[in-house]
Amino acid sequence: MGNCFGSRKSGRVEIAPADMLKKHPSVKLYGHPNSIPTYYIRCALLYKPVTVNFTPSIIHQSPLLQYKSDTVTGSVNDVLRYLDVKFPDPKVLTGGCYDETTPFIVWLVILQHRSMTWHLERMGRWAEDLAARGGKARGDPAMGTPRMEVRKFARGYSQLFELMLEHAQMEERVVFQILEKADRGLSKAANEEHARDLPMMNGIKEDIKSIGVLDSGHPAYQESLCNLSTRLKTLKEHSKKHFEEEEKNLLPLMEATELSKAQQDKVLDQCLDVMQGTHSHLFRFFMEGLLPQDAMHYLDMLSRCSDQNRVTSMLRLIVDKVV
Template identity: 60%
Template sequence: MGNCSGKQHKPPAGIIPSELLKKTPSVQEKPKVELIPLPLPTPPECINKGSPVVKLYGPANSTATFYIRFGILYKPVSLQYTPSNIVESPVLYCDSDVVSGSPEEIFRYLDSKFPEPPLLVKGGGSVNSFGWFDKTTPLVVWMVNLQHRSMMWHLERMVRWAEDMAHRGGKTKGDPVMGSPKMEMKKFGRNYEALMEIMLEHARMEERVVFPILDKADRGLSKAANEEHGRDLPVMNGIKEDIKSIGVLDLGTPVYQEALLILSNRLKKLKENSKQHFEEEEKELLPYMEATDLGKVQQGKVLEQCLDSMRETHGHNFRFFLEGLLPQDAIHYLDMIIKSSDNNRVSLMLHMVVD
């Protein structure tokens, strides 16, 4: 366990088109404008043979151990993890440094030792495009916002991927790791199915958990947002059928090329509609959640209800979902769940990501 090789691991959310990979900065580069979510490597957590080695000792079934192992996935290091019940809490060894304490303390050390990409947000937390999110923002609002970020990242990736396939039209191959055009379309379909499942669960979660809280405080407050959820369902189903149809068409034919263009345009429409819907919620609806005066205990219960409403997102799609978040946002998302959910649920979720 913990042995590293120089082999590159493919992103678990499916293989990303080479065009997108070229536009994603490495973990050692400092982005000029904004940070971009980075694919989580598949364990063993190895960047390359020359990367620094960190050693971690801790109880195998400890939530804290899983959490720290998850954070280390983002860093340009090779992890050698050894399960140990001798220590009560995880201990990290790096060069001559020995670090123990809470996951946050170890993340703070890792950020000082390996600044990019950061795991913790400096100054109290990230904000959305409207700038009003802070430490007093209800947990459920943060959860909704971070889910929006992940879904939008995946939508933008799918749009660019579809555009790339439409440009090639089945006549030329893309990145060799994508395989043949038919193999690539199957991978594209699996990615879209995961994204669609997350989007549908997110909508149901809002309808069953978030909107009722707002409507209880002010009847009809979420009516417009609720109605918009059904607007894009035909488009989403149409994209799914397009992908199936393209898979059986003859490569490079005019019909095949036209089908790829239709797929690309439908995805663009879905992305535009989703962006508008998410921004309207964050600007016009979610700020009212703070006025509902949910206490800490209530916020924890609401978060549990959200998790119960999105079992697949936080189950077999969890790694895919996290890939759409910046490292610091992924850490924030997990931190909320850890503080509000039972250890068994959290350990199972993290186990699916790090093992």
């Protein structure tokens, strides 16, 4: 299950906002506004240091990209290959980066682990910063007053909380049920492992609520911030250990089940049914936790979904948020 990345970078992998790209080269893209290939290329372009001028066009059977005197059309891979040559950092084409013999449902789980780990680390750093400042304003106008920053922190944790719950439910209802055939009793043990950290996750949510109603000058405010930072650090450590154990001990069993491609496609649909929130209103949040090639590989897998309208909606959530 090897891939191109030796270790997860600690810095944020961010889809650049349009106002940051004004000084970058401009590319033109023509394509059907509602086609999956067009949306897919538009998603890939968000990771490139370019300004994109997209022109909806129903006359183009395949997306067409123009950069200076170059014109590129054909398959999605043809366009991405060109982009990786012209704008190599970061690369988005996933070919050769992922072991194709590994069931893609395994990659689905692994990439979700990576996104959750990144968000746990981000929330942990943020909590440490809050505690170090003692509730004082950061000096970043975007964060506003301390109370406003705590509200933003609460919203970020609520999104992560929902993502983690849905991921656990997906494993329990779909993935572990398949693995049970390879190792009877596995589901019970895995479900108990999931339940272990739920009280802590709920406790952190209540801690944040309590901090939100305290005055920043209250003696308990600083203590509450320190406790929050400590509990988030513990949750991060527990979660990372849990993910590592799953990837080492459980997911390899999926290969022993010898699911056909058709069966894997069915499992994918079942996973998406369980994780409706993550793949609708939380999809951009989830994708922000992935490196560019990981993100594009995740989209590769989602493109196998039997409901192509669902795929289009997910891709639209990423692209239209920026435009």
